[in-house]
Amino acid sequence: MKELTDKQKAKIDELLEKMTLEEKIGQMNQISPSIVGGFDVSFEELIEMMTDGRISKEEFEHMMEGATQDFHDDVNRAGGLGSVLVSDPKVINKLQKIAVEETRLGIPLIIGFDVIHGFRTVFPIALAEAGTFEPELFEKTGRIAAKESRASGIAWHFAPMIDISRDARWGRISEGPGEDPYLASVFAKARVRGLQNDDENPENYVAACLKHYVAYGACESGRDYNTTGMAKSMLHNIYLSPFKAAVSEGAATVMAAFNDLNGVPCTVNSYTLRNILKESYGFDGFVVSDANAIRECIVHGIAEDEKDAAIKAVSAGMDMDMGTWIYHNELKEAVESGKLDISYIDEAVHRILSIKMRLGLFEKPYVTDEQMHRYDQLPEEHLSQALEVAEKSIVLLKNDDVLPLKKTAKISLTGALADMPEEVLGSWSLSGRASDCVTIYQGLKNKGADVSYYPCCGPEDSINEAEVKAAISEGDIIVAVVGELVSMSGEASSRADITLPGRQRELLKMLVDSGKPVVAVLMNGRPLALSWEDKHIPAILECWHLGIQMGNAVANVLFGDVNPSGKLTCTFPAMTGQCPMYYNSPRTGRPGSKSKFTSRYLDAPLEPLYPFGYGLSYTSFEYLDMDIKEKDDCLNVSVVLKNTGKRDGSEVVQLYMHDVSASIVRPVKELKGFSKEYLKAGEERKVTITLPKNQMGFYDDNAVYHLEDGKFIIYIGTNSKECLEQEIIINF
Ligand code: GLC
Numbered sequence: 001m002k003e004l005t006d007k008q009k010a011k012i013d014e015l016l017e018k019m020t021l022e023e024k025i026g027q028m029n030q031i032s033p034s035i036v037g038g039f040d041v042s043f044e045e046l047i048e049m050m051t052d053g054r055i056s057k058e059e060f061e062h063m064m065e066g067a068t069q070d071f072h073d074d075v076n077r078a079g080g081l082g083s084v085l086v087s088d089p090k091v092i093n094k095l096q097k098i099a100v101e102e103t104r105l106g107i108p109l110i111i112g113f114d115v116i117h118g119f120r121t122v123f124p125i126a127l128a129e130a131g132t133f134e135p136e137l138f139e140k141t142g143r144i145a146a147k148e149s150r151a152s153g154i155a156w157h158f159a160p161m162i163d164i165s166r167d168a169r170w171g172r173i174s175e176g177p178g179e180d181p182y183l184a185s186v187f188a189k190a191r192v193r194g195l196q197n198d199d200e201n202p203e204n205y206v207a208a209c210l211k212h213y214v215a216y217g218a219c220e221s222g223r224d225y226n227t228t229g230m231a232k233s234m235l236h237n238i239y240l241s242p243f244k245a246a247v248s249e250g251a252a253t254v255m256a257a258f259n260d261l262n263g264v265p266c267t268v269n270s271y272t273l274r275n276i277l278k279e280s281y282g283f284d285g286f287v288v289s290d291a292n293a294i295r296e297c298i299v300h301g302i303a304e305d306e307k308d309a310a311i312k313a314v315s316a317g318m319d320m321d322m323g324t325w326i327y328h329n330e331l332k333e334a335v336e337s338g339k340l341d342i343s344y345i346d347e348a349v350h351r352i353l354s355i356k357m358r359l360g361l362f363e364k365p366y367v368t369d370e371q372m373h374r375y376d377q378l379p380e381e382h383l384s385q386a387l388e389v390a391e392k393s394i395v396l397l398k399n400d401d402v403l404p405l406k407k408t409a410k411i412s413l414t415g416a417l418a419d420m421p422e423e424v425l426g427s428w429s430l431s432g433r434a435s436d437c438v439t440i441y442q443g444l445k446n447k448g449a450d451v452s453y454y455p456c457c458g459p460e461d462s463i464n465e466a467e468v469k470a471a472i473s474e475g476d477i478i479v480a481v482v483g484e485l486v487s488m489s490g491e492a493s494s495r496a497d498i499t500l501p502g503r504q505r506e507l508l509k510m511l512v513d514s515g516k517p518v519v520a521v522l523m524n525g526r527p528l529a530l531s532w533e534d535k536h537i538p539a540i541l542e543c544w545h546l547g548i549q550m551g552n553a554v555a556n557v558l559f560g561d562v563n564p565s566g567k568l569t570c571t572f573p574a575m576t577g578q579c580p581m582y583y584n585s586p587r588t589g590r591p592g593s594k595s596k597f598t599s600r601y602l603d604a605p606l607e608p609l610y611p612f613g614y615g616l617s618y619t620s621f622e623y624l625d626m627d628i629k630e631k632d633d634c635l636n637v638s639v640v641l642k643n644t645g646k647r648d649g650s651e652v653v654q655l656y657m658h659d660v661s662a663s664i665v666r667p668v669k670e671l672k673g674f675s676k677e678y679l680k681a682g683e684e685r686k687v688t689i690t691l692p693k694n695q696m697g698f699y700d701d702n703a704v705y706h707l708e709d710g711k712f713i714i715y716i717g718t719n720s721k722e723c724l725e726q727e728i729i730i731n732f
Contacts, residue, residue, distance in 0.1 A: 116175055156207040
């Protein structure tokens with residue numbers, strides 16, 4: 001997205017001059033279509049009635065047959081809409097035509113949609129993709145998503161989701177890049193570059209939307225939408241970090257989070273929205289609320305009524321209202337009665353018009369028939385990109401010499417998830433098509449494998465004993481695909497028990513008891529508590545929800561055509577009771593140990609099952625000769641990495657640091673750099689990662705950044721637990 005030209009700036013000022021108060025407020029109103037007809041209550045009420053069982057799912061679906069979508073054309077024609085959440089290109093053109101040709105000023109709509117990890121070409125969920133530790137991939141997949149969705153008329157993605165999450169019970173951990181602020185910042189910047197890029201052709205970029213601002217992932221007890229509270233130092237050192245980074249990369253928009261933060265809902269939080277985002281970070285795009293969040297300020301107990309909520313939101317810096325019509329209904333009177341200064345409205349509208357202008361919407365508001373059908377057949381380039389990122393997202397958690405499989409292996413494939421096409425797509429893949437999805441069963445058949453398939457049991461099923469018996473007798477090796485349905489992670493999907501859902505562990509026990517080797521292939525949207533599995537199953541592949549090429553990617557790794565190189569972007573606890581659990585925690589005055597009076601549980605291990613940054617390979621790597629050279633304002637940390645195995649492979653060399661003594665306690669480790677290295681069998685290479693000294697500091701409780709002289713420990717290694725280390729004294 002290019003910056004505004006002087007001519008464009010003048011056009012915006014001219015428009016603002018001409019706009020009536022109603023037209024200005026119209027730009028601040030984002031709607032989704034209302035579902036109407038076929039029933040005499042509101043659609044929301046109908047959903048409630050189905051949820052609490054007053055009507056059955058079948059009755060609900062029957063009523064939906066008679067329903068239509070109301071896009072409020074009359075309000076649009078009067079200049080009362082600024083944005084619509086919709087994805088059908090024909091509908092988008094129709095809505096744009098009203099906005100551009102039938103309103104007084106012809107201001108185009110900005111069409112937004114949830115494109116979190118791909119539009120038609122659906123890529124791995126972000127929690128998986130971030131585990132490739134390849135920023136170039138984050139950018140490439142973002143750019144493909146931008147091109148495919150812009151061809152449908154969608155110019156705004158409600159992505160990237162960059163909420164730091166340290167609690168595996170929270171379902172939305174699936175949508176973001178995991179627990180680490182440094183990796184999340186790298187991911188956020190690369191994704192913004194991919195989505196917005198600097199192409200001259202508006203068909204190739206969209207506006208990004210950093211969400212959910214801020215600290216939504218810190219929801220108490222991992223329960224979605226729950227309250228959040230923390231010291232400002234933690235807010236700045238952890239949760240704001242990726243947002244600051246992505247704003248510096250030029251992100252066009254930000255979505256405020258549902259949660260209350262230190263007592264003030266993010267929707268009306270002028271500290272985070274105005275003081276930090278718009279003033280301190282210099283953010284010049286616009287802020288949109290999350291769906292219905294302005295109305296929920298009444299429920300939070302921070303607003304008396306809808307007018308109060310509207311005034312508090314606009315004053316705090318909330319530029320656009322998603323889905324409540326409250327700005328549309330309340331702001332005019334609020335301004336005319338003197339309760340709200342018009343300058344807040346003008347600021348919001350200026351921000352919104354600037355992004356619409358930079359998106360080229362004034363010049364090209366419509367999509368052509370050719371564009372609409374451009375991606376009916378996915379280009380080979382997109383498919384191969386989806387395969388590459390899926391392969392690289394797979395994490396080998398355990399392998400007692402079972403993998404890779406021989407090409408001639410006689411495989412019994414089990415698990416309902418192994419052949420459920422939509423289940424490979426992952427959360428928020430609303431625009432993916434089942435017909436594009438390659439299941440694991442299909443992927444094995446595509447490789448010509450000798451495979452027999454027995455569903456046996458899924459995340460919500462009972463066990464089909466006959467199929468289990470057949471699977472055990474047929475194959476020489478059993479591949480068991482187990483995990484979560486897509487509906488068990490993502491929004492409103494917190495789980496209080498993060499073991500394998502349903503009777504899948506029971507299925508695994510039956511398979512292991514057969515005495516035949518079992519490979520567990522995981523399909524999940526969060527870390528799972530896998531202590532039993534880790535103890536009894538000789539090979540475990542973490543395959544997440546990898547998108548449309550999942551089956552081919554898993555098959556390539558199972559047969560060793562691809563050597564797995566993914567690393568975990570989030571800690572896997574041994575037990576749910578350890579949540580929240582993350583690597584970059586303070587040491588405490590009594591670090592957990594065998595002795596009783598230390599920070600530990602009576603009934604759970606001290607350590608996680610698998611730590612942040614963990615992932616094995618079909619080869620092996622050795623780290624030798626760590627060295628630190630201090631040069632001007634950087635530390636050059638080097639190590640000799642050696643591929644000591646028989647296969648070529650990639651390794652993510654990770655650099656961590658610990659500030660041994662500071663004016664506030666510091667985490668035992670903080671990721672500060674990484675380098676992904678491909679080495680042939682037997683090859684060795686000196687790898688150097690540069691750590692700028694100005695990144696060795698921290699924010700205090702007044703949001704002041706400190707670089708404090710003193711002793712640091714620098715780590716370099718294969719994950720957050722296994723590292724070489726050296727002490728160094730730094731005088732900044
Ligand atoms: C949802 C989500 C948000 C999404 C928005 C629009 O409630 O919280 O991530 O972008 O509504 O669908």
